[in-house]
Amino acid sequence: MKRRALIGCAQCLALSGLLGPAASRAQGSWLAPPRFERPDVATDEGGLWAMMDREETRLRRSPFLVRDAALQKYLQDMACKLAGSHCPDVRVYPVRTPFFNASMAPNGMMQVWTGLLLRVDNEAQLAAVIGHEIGHYMQRHTLERLRDVKSRSAFGMFLGMFGLVGLVGQMATLAGAFGFSRDQERQADQIGLALMRQAGYDTHEAPKVWDNLRLELAAVHGGDPSLRNPLFASHPGSAERGEKLRELSAGDEAGYVGEAEHRRALLGLQAQMLEDELKRGQTGETLALLGRLIERQPERADLLYSRGEARRLRAADGDLDQALADFQRAIAVGSEPPEVYRSLGYLLRSRDDAEHAREAFGRYVEKAPAAPDVALIKSFL
Amino acid sequence: MKKNIRARLAMLAFSLLLAACAAPVTRVEVGEVTVGKRMAVKVDAAWNQFGGGLTAGIPTWTMEGITIDALRFYTDVKDGQTFGPANPPKGRQPLIFKAAMQPADIVALFQSLQTQDGSSFTLDKLEPTEFLGGTGFRFEYSTIRKVDEVPLKGVAYGRVRDGELFLVSYSAPRLVFFPRYQSRVESLIRSVSLRG
Numbered sequence: 001m002k003r004r005a006l007i008g009c010a011q012c013l014a015l016s017g018l019l020g021p022a023a024s025r026a027q028g029s030w031l032a033p034p035r036f037e038r039p040d041v042a043t044d045e046g047g048l049w050a051m052m053d054r055e056e057t058r059l060r061r062s063p064f065l066v067r068d069a070a071l072q073k074y075l076q077d078m079a080c081k082l083a084g085s086h087c088p089d090v091r092v093y094p095v096r097t098p099f100f101n102a103s104m105a106p107n108g109m110m111q112v113w114t115g116l117l118l119r120v121d122n123e124a125q126l127a128a129v130i131g132h133e134i135g136h137y138m139q140r141h142t143l144e145r146l147r148d149v150k151s152r153s154a155f156g157m158f159l160g161m162f163g164l165v166g167l168v169g170q171m172a173t174l175a176g177a178f179g180f181s182r183d184q185e186r187q188a189d190q191i192g193l194a195l196m197r198q199a200g201y202d203t204h205e206a207p208k209v210w211d212n213l214r215l216e217l218a219a220v221h222g223g224d225p226s227l228r229n230p231l232f233a234s235h236p237g238s239a240e241r242g243e244k245l246r247e248l249s250a251g252d253e254a255g256y257v258g259e260a261e262h263r264r265a266l267l268g269l270q271a272q273m274l275e276d277e278l279k280r281g282q283t284g285e286t287l288a289l290l291g292r293l294i295e296r297q298p299e300r301a302d303l304l305y306s307r308g309e310a311r312r313l314r315a316a317d318g319d320l321d322q323a324l325a326d327f328q329r330a331i332a333v334g335s336e337p338p339e340v341y342r343s344l345g346y347l348l349r350s351r352d353d354a355e356h357a358r359e360a361f362g363r364y365v366e367k368a369p370a371a372p373d374v375a376l377i378k379s380f381l
Numbered sequence: 382m383k384k385n386i387r388a389r390l391a392m393l394a395f396s397l398l399l400a401a402c403a404a405p406v407t408r409v410e411v412g413e414v415t416v417g418k419r420m421a422v423k424v425d426a427a428w429n430q431f432g433g434g435l436t437a438g439i440p441t442w443t444m445e446g447i448t449i450d451a452l453r454f455y456t457d458v459k460d461g462q463t464f465g466p467a468n469p470p471k472g473r474q475p476l477i478f479k480a481a482m483q484p485a486d487i488v489a490l491f492q493s494l495q496t497q498d499g500s501s502f503t504l505d506k507l508e509p510t511e512f513l514g515g516t517g518f519r520f521e522y523s524t525i526r527k528v529d530e531v532p533l534k535g536v537a538y539g540r541v542r543d544g545e546l547f548l549v550s551y552s553a554p555r556l557v558f559f560p561r562y563q564s565r566v567e568s569l570i571r572s573v574s575l576r577g
Binding site: 064096097098099220221222276278279281284313315342349375376379 | 474476494502530
């Protein structure tokens with residue numbers, strides 16, 4: 001236990017940024033701690049593991065778990081490449097949730113949300129996030145946070161006894177806890193980069209994850225939420241993370257990117273991921289995301305349809321014209337989803353073009369005779 | 382499986398207990414009741430009506446408890462008004478109703494509201510139907526609530542009349558409660574009329 005703590009502490013120093021970018025780059029040969037033994041259940045760490053074990057049992061039965069054996073294997077193999085000797089202890093679960101996120105529990109359970117899978121352009125970008133999560137695991141950050149929160153809450157309660165002055169002290173304690181979390185995030189970013197390097201991934205892809213996320217955050221209703229209250233943000237801003245990762249990867253040689261492999265792994269899941277993204281009803285963010293994806297893959301009819309549908313539903317100035325162009329382009333490209341004809345029909349119907357609307361609805365019914373809304377569509381014919 | 386679902390429902394009920402304490406609950410008596418400004422509903426059995434924060438300002442009735450089944454009335458939603466809670470969480474684009482919306486667009490609004498917390502939503506059926514004395518639409522849907530992973534089934538009737546949206550939805554756990562109340566709820570919804 002003491003040995004592990006010592007190794008952990010040595011990594012903290014090496015990766016905390018105190019040694020500067022050049023020294024951190026030398027951590028390409030970063031020494032991971034040895035595999036963890038299951039902690040004694042009577043300890044706080046053992047209790048945390050037991051809690052996460054129960055959560056993992058629940059997750060295995062969860063209807064939100066993506067039961068796609070090929071995708072599960074793809075993610076597991078990738079985590080193994082990054083985790084090295086810890087591979088047998090890391091278990092990856094893809095979870096159907098349309099938000100950008102991944103998480104790692106101290107017992108080795110990792111969740112990768114479908115919103116993240118949709119947003120990364122290639123395997124190297126996904127490796128940057130999975131590597132980051134493995135970094136948290138290897139540094140046992142959750143345990144550190146648990147202990148930090150416990151000590152801060154006791155201290156905060158003590159301060160609370162001193163009225164207004166104590167309240168200010170409590171706020172400072174809370175801000176300190178978030179600061180602690182931000183340091184952990186920075187450390188995990190750097191370990192993730194080291195793991196990418198060791199596994200042969202192209203580290204120049206890591207900052208792009210945050211650049212892409214910034215585009216979407218800028219389109220969030222009311223502006224980038226991370227800029228609103230930076231004092232209490234538990235994560236460093238995406239601009240800072242992108243810049244730091246760019247700086248740390250600047251001297252690295254190009255490595256494995258894996259764009260085609262990533263696309264292949266997600267093939268069976270694309271339609272559902274795009275549908276879930278549309279259902280969020282957050283058009284600004286969705287359009288920022290789809291615009292970026294279409295720039296990379298302009299011939300994908302499903303992306304064109306989704307962007308057109310997001311615009312049709314928003315129906316702001318100029319949206320319907322652009323939606324019409326996207327639908328027509330999707331049909332011209334080919335392999336279009338049947339829903340494109342339904343959306344085209346609705347768009348034309350809203351413009352009182354009854355004849356062409358009927359034609360489009362007819363194509364939809366022909367291509368998707370068992371669709372749940374066929375009875376309504378038939379009433380338009 | 383049923384035991385598991387019951388345990389989760391109990392957990393959810395407990396976690397919402399404190400909030401529920403603050404929410405005013407009133408009994409909806411048998412007879413004709415006005416919901417919103419002018420929606421007249423013929424009630425054949427007593428319901429509980431919740432108000433306050435739990436329902437985000439949407440009149441909500443329940444038979445078994447708000448964490449189990451919920452009959453919601455979205456009434457008098459005018460062109461340009463927010464659909465659902467009047468004050469959506471910060472950073473969330475409000476769901477705006479437009480009078481020119483077609484049934485599928487209104488279903489899309491409804492599903493965006495249901496999936497805000499990561500819950501799933503599947504449209505099972507969408508069809509034209511008589512509602513509020515004219516042609517409206519009826520849809521059935523399935524959701525899995527993210528917070529406790531309970532599968533729910535739902536049905537809703539909607540219509541845009543004189544540029545205003547009226548939509549009544551009912552949802553309950555799929556296996557027991559939804560089939561128990563579906564026909565009673567649907568006849569209640571079909572009985573709804575508008576005053577004035």
